[in-house]
Amino acid sequence: MQLNNLITLSNRHFLLQVWNLASPYWKSHEKWLARILLVTIIALNFGTVQLAVLYSDWNRDFFNLMQNKEWHNFWPLLGNFVWIMGIFTLVDLGEDYLRRTLRIRWRRWLTDAYLSQWLKDNRLFRHQAMKGATDNPDQRITNDIKEFCDSTLSMGLGLLRTVTSLFSFVVILWNLSGQLEFEFAGSEWVISGYMVWVAILYSIVGTWLTHKVAKPLTKLNFEQERHEANFRFHLMRVREHAESITLQNGENAERNRAGGLFERVWQNWQQLTMMKLRYNAFNSGYNEVARIFPYLVAAPRLMSGALQLGDMMQTATGFYRVQEAFSWFVDSYESVAEWKAVTDRLINFHVQLEQLPDSSVSIQPGQEPRWENLSVINPEAEVLFDAGTGAFEVNTMISGPSGCGKSTLFRTLAGIWPFKQGQVVMPQDSSCMFIPQRGYLPHASMREVLSYPQSAEQWSDDVFVGALNAVGLSKISADIDATELWQHRLSGGELQRVMIARALVHQPDWLFLDEALSAIDEDSEQAMYALLEEQLGSTRVISISHRSSSVNWHKHHLTVCKQKNLLVKEVVC
Numbered sequence: 332m333q334l335n336n337l338i339t340l341s342n343r344h345f346l347l348q349v350w351n352l353a354s355p356y357w358k359s360h361e362k363w364l365a366r367i368l369l370v371t372i373i374a375l376n377f378g379t380v381q382l383a384v385l386y387s388d389w390n391r392d393f394f395n396l397m398q399n400k401e402w403h404n405f406w407p408l409l410g411n412f413v414w415i416m417g418i419f420t421l422v423d424l425g426e427d428y429l430r431r432t433l434r435i436r437w438r439r440w441l442t443d444a445y446l447s448q449w450l451k452d453n454r455l456f457r458h459q460a461m462k463g464a465t466d467n468p469d470q471r472i473t474n475d476i477k478e479f480c481d482s483t484l485s486m487g488l489g490l491l492r493t494v495t496s497l498f499s500f501v502v503i504l505w506n507l508s509g510q511l512e513f514e515f516a517g518s519e520w521v522i523s524g525y526m527v528w529v530a531i532l533y534s535i536v537g538t539w540l541t542h543k544v545a546k547p548l549t550k551l552n553f554e555q556e557r558h559e560a561n562f563r564f565h566l567m568r569v570r571e572h573a574e575s576i577t578l579q580n581g582e583n584a585e586r587n588r589a590g591g592l593f594e595r596v597w598q599n600w601q602q603l604t605m606m607k608l609r610y611n612a613f614n615s616g617y618n619e620v621a622r623i624f625p626y627l628v629a630a631p632r633l634m635s636g637a638l639q640l641g642d643m644m645q646t647a648t649g650f651y652r653v654q655e656a657f658s659w660f661v662d663s664y665e666s667v668a669e670w671k672a673v674t675d676r677l678i679n680f681h682v683q684l685e686q687l688p689d690s691s692v693s694i695q696p697g698q699e700p701r702w703e704n705l706s707v708i709n710p711e712a713e714v715l716f717d718a719g720t721g722a723f724e725v726n727t728m729i730s731g732p733s734g735c736g737k738s739t740l741f742r743t744l745a746g747i748w749p750f751k752q753g754q755v756v757m758p759q760d761s762s763c764m765f766i767p768q769r770g771y772l773p774h775a776s777m778r779e780v781l782s783y784p785q786s787a788e789q790w791s792d793d794v795f796v797g798a799l800n801a802v803g804l805s806k807i808s809a810d811i812d813a814t815e816l817w818q819h820r821l822s823g824g825e826l827q828r829v830m831i832a833r834a835l836v837h838q839p840d841w842l843f844l845d846e847a848l849s850a851i852d853e854d855s856e857q858a859m860y861a862l863l864e865e866q867l868g869s870t871r872v873i874s875i876s877h878r879s880s881s882v883n884w885h886k887h888h889l890t891v892c893k894q895k896n897l898l899v900k901e902v903v904c
Contacts, residue, residue: 348678353483356440368433375426376488380495382419387500387648389415394644430484438480445472445677448684453747457687460748462710465680467560475556475673482670490659497656501527504646504653526625526646530653537617545610548668551603556672558599562592571819610665625650688749693756699724700744700763700841700873705753707736707743712750715739716891723841726872728882731891737875741765741845762840766847770830772818777811780829781836790836798832801862803855823850831859835866842867844874853880860884 357365389411396404449455449468458464465471504526569576569585576585625646701722707715715736729737742748744755745765757763772780778787781795792811799808804825821829827850834842842863848856857880863872864884874881882888 345678348682349674352479352674352678352681355444356437359440361436361440365433365436368429368436372426372429372433372488373491375422375429376492377495378422379419379426380492380499382415382422383496383652384499385415386419387652390644390648430488434480434484437484438477441476441480442472445476445681448681452691453745454684454687456742456747457749458684460710460750461683461687465676465683466557467564468680470556470560470563471676471680475676478673479670479677482666482673486663486666486670489663493656493659496652500648500652500656504530504650526650527653530625530650534656541610541613541617544613545606545665545668547606548603548610548665549671551599551606552669552672553675554599555596555603556676558592558595562589562596565589565592607665622651692744692746693754694759695756696759696762698756698758699871700758701756702744703754705743705751705755707739707748708750708752709736709739710750718753721889723871723873725886726884727874727887727889728885729873729875729889729891730877730882733877735891737891738767738845741843741875744843758841763843764834764837764839764841765843766830766834766845768846768849769823770826770833770847772821772826772829774814774816774818776814777807777817777829780817781811781833783833785837794836798835799829801835801866802828802832802859804828804832824852824855827851828859831862834863834870838867839870842870842872844872844876846875846877848876848881853878856881857884 356362357369359365389408392404393408393412396402396408449458449472458468505523565585566589569589576582699722701720702718703720705718705720707718709715718740729740731737739748743751744757745763746755746757773783775783776787777799778792778795781787781798782790787795795811796808799805799811817829818826827847830847848859851859856878860872860881861884863870872885874885876882
């Protein structure tokens with residue numbers, strides 16, 4: 332999916348950003364089905380409003396029947412009620428089903444779009460490495476997209492139904508209101524459709540007061556999402572590093588840290604609760620007054636005989652519907668605040684991905700890795716060391732003091748480190764393999780682990796079993812079909828052996844090892860280098876290592892001179 336052609340949020344105006352976030356789905360390959368679903372849902376919404384108008388008419392006729400004691404019309408009216416409610420139920424169920432269908436399809440498309448944006452062009456690491464990176468991208472993709480799709484459809488269709496209801500019932504209310512005549516300042520005043528104007532005035536005052544009372548809700552909802560995500564992320568890390576935490580007797584420390592994170596959840600929740608309490612108190616009072624208010628206003632016309640009981644009931648219903656339409660913002664303020672908080676999180680995440688600094692390298696198939704006037708720097712723009720101009724032509728070892736930037740050099744060559752100066756030229760990605768100190772093993776079968784990220788169908792079982800036996804892991808070669816959490820089941824040394832086995836399977840032209848043998852003993856390390864030389868004779872190995880014995884398996888040795896911030900080269904005899 333070419334996401335850059337689908338979603339662009341560079342505009343800083345919030346409503347335009349929302350439009351740019353929401354509209355691409357309706358232009359995608361699913362556009363016709365999505366549009367048909369949306370149009371059908373809108374039509375059903377219109378049908379629901381028209382059924383509400385029919386019910387209002389039935390309600391008027393029923394109360395007039397009661398007042399006038401026209402009992403011969405009782406059973407026909409009851410029959411009308413049954414078919415109105417029956418059709419309303421079917422329409423409402425159909426609208427709910429189609430809305431849920433559209434919602435999950437939109438969420439699936441938007442989730443795929445965000446995953447494509449996040450997991451392409453090395454953005455996964457580049458985003459993590461930058462200063463001020465948005466927190467918890469996983470939560471934004473899983474939870475925030477769901478909430479955005481749910482809330483946008485719910486509020487959008489709710490607003491559409493409200494507007495439709497407004498136009499339908501304002502006509503009824505206008506006709507039933509009659510004229511209000513009174514004297515003021517020595518003049519005779521006549522207001523036509525006065526109940527409509529009262530409903531509008533009532534709603535305007537309520538909307539203004541709601542905004543004043545509940546304005547902080549948006550910020551508090553945003554902070555609540557952030558604190559909840561941080562707490563959940565910490566517990567996930569505790570689970571992943573259970574062994575290390577337990578061995579260091581770190582349970583109490585992690586418990587205290589988790590407690591501190593939850594304390595932030597608690598404090599923000601308390602503020603949010605008090606704010607919602609104020610909002611709910613006002614909203615409840617506002618709506619309760621709105622129920623009785625039309626009866627008070629219409630009572631004089633009932634007492635004067637200008638209205639029958641059924642007409643008054645329909646007037647009250649019309650007033651409530653019109654007032655409800657104009658008060659949509661009052662009733663939906665909390666939902667709007669939550670929606671805006673979720674939308675802000677999605678927009679911020681996407682904009683940050685769009686604005687990531689470039690880390691790309693020039694790709695020239697068949698060429699050796701080389702660089703010109705290269706300086707490796709950190710996110711604070713401090714130079715770690717100057718690599719000058721050079722190339723990897725033969726097996727090369729890189730060494731230097733810890734923290735001098737050796738691993739960052741590998742990240743730069745791999746095209747995932749955006750903080751650099753100079754030019755880097757690399758062979759095509761398929762000919763290079765980078766193995767970090769602690770590699771990643773997916774939750775999959777060992778066959779899929781060894782073939783990662785390619786499909787396991789490209790190799791036979793003999794290749795997988797042979798690679799495992801070669802690196803000394805014959806005990807798990809019989810379990811290549813077993814799906815395990817290998818990252819936790821294997822020791823550090825075994826994990827590094829699996830990564831070497833993966834290299835034996837893939838047979839890359841260039842193999843970059845970043846302390847990839849540090850967890851095994853020195854004799855085993857020598858055996859691994861011998862294995863690579865034997866089975867990957869045409870592969871050039873570039874290693875970062877602290878062990879002096881490792882240099883014997885390389886033709887060149889590069890040393891990072893910390894005092895001068897230089898990369899110094901020497902030939903191994």
